[in-house]
Amino acid sequence: MCINEKITLLESKAGPTNLSQNKPTHQISFMATASRDIKPIVGGTLIFDQVLTNKGGAYNRNTGIFTAPVSGSYFFVVTVSIPTPSPANGQDYVRIDIMKNGKLSGYLFIGTQGIWIKRSENTLLELSKGDKVNLHVRTTGSGFQRIAGGSYHSHFSGFLIN
Template sequence: MLWFLLLFCGLSLAEEGANDPETQSCFPDMCNLLKEVGAMSEKIKSLETRLQDSETRLQVSETKLQNSETRLQNSESQILELKNKERTKVIFSTAVGEGEKHIGPFTTDTTLIYKTVITNIGNAYNAATGIFTAPVAGVYYFTIFFHAGWKHKTSLHLYKNSEVKLSTSDEDTVTNRTDNGGNAGYLHLQQGDQVYVRLFKNSHVWGNGGYTTFSGSLVTQM
């Protein structure tokens, strides 16, 4: 368009002022001015292109910055989650605590209630029901031990919800005046899972002191 304007201007001036001295003296200045305008127009286009490139690079930089901020937020969330996991402590240790007597035998399977609470960090064990309820998902370690006399057998089973996971037992004998046994293992629990010990029918355990115990702890949170 600029070159067309220059051509048109030149033709017009040539037709109208071919014999006009004043017009002839002005024509070179007008052409130079148009050339300068053209050069300025090209510079403006170049600046506009460079500005667009700068805006594009700025948008890319902003996107990268946003991605970096997102990764930083994710990292902070992961660190906070790990810290929360480290703060979660679950440890309990209990004993039957029924005095100088045996518990059982009963005619039906019975949930043992360990009334003597030695340790209950996290308050996940309920001394009124004998049931441990997992406060968080994770891997837990449990132990059960018993002491009993010889007149009746002993059969203890550790349950996760309604499923037997660990067992320990001893048959009644005349020659062996006392019976002792135990078991231990790791259980993967979800939040709200319940763990407890049942004394099977026609069996018994000794209730005094810390002989018959039920303990557990959170090993790692999942």
């Protein structure tokens, strides 16, 4: 068997090699930021109201909830900034939980210790169509004032991997 026959045989066994055929059929992605500072309520959902992109329409800017339109692997990132507190504010910290259908899937804890802090957390979740992901404010310190908004200080984003 000559080399050309071997190549042809291997190509027929391997199937199509056009990478464009492997593109996902659904393009789901979103990024939302806070247009202004947020005073989060313990036990409430952290809502980012300024939607920069929302392919597939899965993020609801009014509720702060992402609802998976298709089953698959999704990657989420939350970034939160807390401005420098005044010394009179006391304990200045916040914990934000990443929730999948009401169950903890990851969290972000920020304690400022008197300085401006910006932190991020990410998670990879297997979602079924209709599953919901949101950010839940678990706790804040007695002196906690606000999450910084505007200028992309704080944001929530995610996308479908496959």
